[in-house]
Amino acid sequence: xSQSSGLNTTAWPMRIILWLFAxxxxxxxxxxxxxxxxxxxxxxxxxxxxxxYPHFENYVSAWIDGHFNVYFQNxxxxxxxxVTISIALGTLxxxxxxxxxxxxxxxxxxxxxxxxxxxxxxxxxxxxxxxxYTGLINTxxxxxxxxxxxxxxxxxxxxxxxxxQLPQEILEAAVLDGAKRSYILRRVILxxxxxxxxxxxxxxxxxxxxxxxxxxxxxxxxxxxxLPIGMLFFQGRYTVNTPVLTAGAVIVIAxxxxxxxxxxxxxxxxxxxxxxx
Amino acid sequence: xxRSPLDSKVSSNLVFILPGLLIxxxxxxxxxxxxLVLSLTxxxxxxxxxxxxxxxxxxxxxxxxxxxxxKNNALLMIFYCAVPVCLGVALAALVxxxxxxxQLALRTLxxxxxxxxxxxxxxxxxWLYNPAFGPFNQALKLVGLGDxxxxxxxxxxxxxxxxxxxxxxxxxxxxxxxxxxGMQRIDPSLFEAAKVDGAKGIRTFFFITLPLLLPEIRIAxxxxxxxxxxxxxxxxxxxxxxxxxxxxVPNIYMYQLGFQLNRYGYAAAVAIxxxxxxxxxxxxxxxxxxxxxxxxxx
Numbered sequence: 001x002s003q004s005s006g007l008n009t010t011a012w013p014m015r016i017i018l019w020l021f022a023x024x025x026x027x028x029x030x031x032x033x034x035x036x037x038x039x040x041x042x043x044x045x046x047x048x049x050x051x052x053y054p055h056f057e058n059y060v061s062a063w064i065d066g067h068f069n070v071y072f073q074n075x076x077x078x079x080x081x082x083v084t085i086s087i088a089l090g091t092l093x094x095x096x097x098x099x100x101x102x103x104x105x106x107x108x109x110x111x112x113x114x115x116x117x118x119x120x121x122x123x124x125x126x127x128x129x130x131x132x133y134t135g136l137i138n139t140x141x142x143x144x145x146x147x148x149x150x151x152x153x154x155x156x157x158x159x160x161x162x163x164x165q166l167p168q169e170i171l172e173a174a175v176l177d178g179a180k181r182s183y184i185l186r187r188v189i190l191x192x193x194x195x196x197x198x199x200x201x202x203x204x205x206x207x208x209x210x211x212x213x214x215x216x217x218x219x220x221x222x223x224x225x226x227l228p229i230g231m232l233f234f235q236g237r238y239t240v241n242t243p244v245l246t247a248g249a250v251i252v253i254a255x256x257x258x259x260x261x262x263x264x265x266x267x268x269x270x271x272x273x274x275x276x277x
Numbered sequence: 278x279x280r281s282p283l284d285s286k287v288s289s290n291l292v293f294i295l296p297g298l299l300i301x302x303x304x305x306x307x308x309x310x311x312x313l314v315l316s317l318t319x320x321x322x323x324x325x326x327x328x329x330x331x332x333x334x335x336x337x338x339x340x341x342x343x344x345x346x347x348k349n350n351a352l353l354m355i356f357y358c359a360v361p362v363c364l365g366v367a368l369a370a371l372v373x374x375x376x377x378x379x380q381l382a383l384r385t386l387x388x389x390x391x392x393x394x395x396x397x398x399x400x401x402x403x404w405l406y407n408p409a410f411g412p413f414n415q416a417l418k419l420v421g422l423g424d425x426x427x428x429x430x431x432x433x434x435x436x437x438x439x440x441x442x443x444x445x446x447x448x449x450x451x452x453x454x455x456x457x458x459g460m461q462r463i464d465p466s467l468f469e470a471a472k473v474d475g476a477k478g479i480r481t482f483f484f485i486t487l488p489l490l491l492p493e494i495r496i497a498x499x500x501x502x503x504x505x506x507x508x509x510x511x512x513x514x515x516x517x518x519x520x521x522x523x524x525x526v527p528n529i530y531m532y533q534l535g536f537q538l539n540r541y542g543y544a545a546a547v548a549i550x551x552x553x554x555x556x557x558x559x560x561x562x563x564x565x566x567x568x569x570x571x572x573x574x575x
Contacts, residue, residue, distance in 0.1 A: 018371055022382075043410065047410070047416070093296075101287070115306055118309055119548075121532075122552040123311070152301040210393070217536065228397050249397055257389075272451075
């Protein structure tokens with residue numbers, strides 16, 4: 001982070017405006033947590049009134065009666081393989097696009113960028129029928145495989161551009177030493193790719209954790225639903241029980257906030273830099 | 278381009294790229310092509326698809342609901358793009374003058390919504406807007422504006438801005454952080470020179486900061502416009518396109534046509550038009566918003 005412009009004189013009114021915007025950003029989350037700790041009678045006292053004591057039982061009923069335990073487990077079971085396999089495949093394909101020659105390289109690259117631009121909504125109908133014909137509807141595979149495929153273009157381009165920045169001499173030296181390519185990839189390139197791969201992991205984690213359309217369309221059995229989609233159906237069932245609904249919302253976003261606070265700088269620099277790619 | 282020392286013969290090169298390409302081809306690129314073909318047919322999902330050429334696209338031209346969805350999408354762009362980008366630039370210019378610690382705190386807070394699932398944000402805001410016991414209307418009543426406590430998501434006039442505000446809330450912090458990172462690229466001596474020349478803050482902003490931020494502004498525009506065309510999660514969880522199609526956008530229309538009315542060919546045509554719009558916007562933004570000092574940021 002660099003220094004400020006040397007005009008360290010932002011007047012108090014300006015600072016107040018800035019902090020009001022910050023407040024506006026956080027208030028919905030604050031209200032969410034506050035409401036998740038209320039009982040239903042507390043709720044009638046008004047949205048901004050503190051409860052007499054925190055009602056953590058809302059979390060228990062969201063977790064168990066609201067099936068958030070199942071949704072949470074499903075989210076983890078989907079995110080883990082999607083992130084790891086996408087990084088592995090993206091590294092291999094990225095290695096190919098960075099260093100190797102093969103026919104139709106440009107065409108294949110254009111095909112990748114098309115996949116990055118086209119929204120999932122545009123191909124969800126054929127994807128749905130493909131999953132139906134292969135009998136994968138209502139399986140973890142229906143959630144995992146398409147999301148890996150959707151991650152590959154970004155993972156490939158991201159890893160390829162990171163690998164192209166490696167100093168050429170290191171690779172040449174490794175080749176001159178007579179090392180095999182798979183050995184060079186594993187022992188020379190991969191250790192240098194750890195920062196890029198961890199940024200990529202962060203991206204893929206958020207995207208997959210937050211994915212909505214894929215589980216909405218490709219899964220209709222409650223036992224396979226992930227958190228965002230589970231929350232939607234929970235809202236349909238318990239629309240009156242606001243404290244439990246808000247407790248559920250906190251369960252969905254808590255891992256994100258936790259990860260955000262831990263990897264804050266990486267998140268901000270990664271997501272803004274990723275946007276410029 | 279010089280050949281990499283790692284290059285080898287094609288057959289052994291393919292081992293590296295085939296796994297990724299196969300899964301991508303079969304689950305993303307293949308379905309994209311299939312959607313293109315499907316959009317040229319009439320298909321109810323059960324009987325064999327019937328080839329009708331550009332029939333679906335011709336019907337789209339006369340489809341008032343589709344035009345309504347495009348119009349809504351255009352209006353939503355004010356909230357998805359114009360508001361966050363303008364607000365983001367203004368806030369970035371203000372935050373820039375703060376001490377490091379305060380800068381970091383504001384960045385952290387304002388960026389927060391951007392990492393959240395928009396579907397869940399939609400459900401949260403649906404509750405915030407609840408006409409009877411939602412905190413938004415309760416706050417209005419507390420400050421004596423009870424007359425304005427409307428059923429926001431049920432009101433034909435206000436539902437679109439009500440949904441749009443959530444999108445602005447989601448994007449403006451992200452835009453601000455993007456612009457702040459752009460400002461770090463700007464040579465500090467330029468600001469010094471402006472100060473020596475006696476330029477006031479506002480002049481510095483319009484004549485130095487803004488022109489040099491053009492690459493980031495272009496990126497922010499591109500990203501937010503594309504997100505507005507892609508919008509589905511937020512609207513689906515808040516209004517499902519209602520009331521009476523007041524917040525219908527092409528992607529929601531596609532969902533209704535395909536997965537509720539079983540008009541898959543027609544739905545695919547709507548989706549393809551959305552994808553074409555994204556390509557056009559991409560092209561237009563790259564052509565129109567040219568940075569005048571080289572596009573080093575992208």
